[in-house]
Amino acid sequence: MALVTGGASCGKSTLAEALCMGLEGSRVYLAAMRPFGREGEERVKRHRAQRAGKGFTTIECYEDFGKVAEDPRIEGATVLLECLGNVVANDLFDEGGPSGAACIADAVCSIGDRAGHLVVVSNEVGSDGVRYAVETHEYQRVLGEVAQRVAQRCDIAVECVGGCPIVLAAPGIDEIPESALRMLGLAEGGAR
Secondary structure (H helix, E strand, O other), X not given: OEEEEEOOOOOHHHHHHHHHHOOOOOXXXXXXXXXXXXXXXXXXXXXXXXXXXXOEEEEEOXXXXXXXXXXXXXXXXXXXXXXXXXXXXXXXXXXXXXXXXXXXXXHHHHHHHHOOXXXXXXXXXXXXXXXXXXXXXXXXXXXXXXXXXXXXXXXXXXXXXXXXXXXXXXXXXXXXOHHHHHHOOOOOOOOO
């Protein structure tokens, strides 16, 4: 598993897709963003165009995220989850109430257990020092906890800053194919 985190529009989705392109197996894109309004629809269009021709099968997963691991298309595939922030928001603010950080992280890790490879995109939130409303603060707290739990299971965690990958931790680097390491500049011939 790999975790790719970073601020808004920093290139983390592009990096995550490039990592997936360097990994073997069929490709599955888990789309967790519920496209609200024109801006949301535009973002979805942009991401679809970015993935066009790359062989991704898309699974929309706005609801019942805990059941995504049961989808047979995930078995042995290279799976891109876009993004953890949307999964948390869906869980916190949808009908039925929140299931909690541990449950969300377990669902992500279950997908990772069934997939050949799982690349998880997550927003970096909470480092701006701004005090937000109670609901937003709770979202930041839960997202932070989920990201920490997922990162503990990852072979590599990367922060994307201005399109440049910065490796934060790589306890399982020996498990990562050289083609994917090349995308991060960690193998001969990789981008730096």
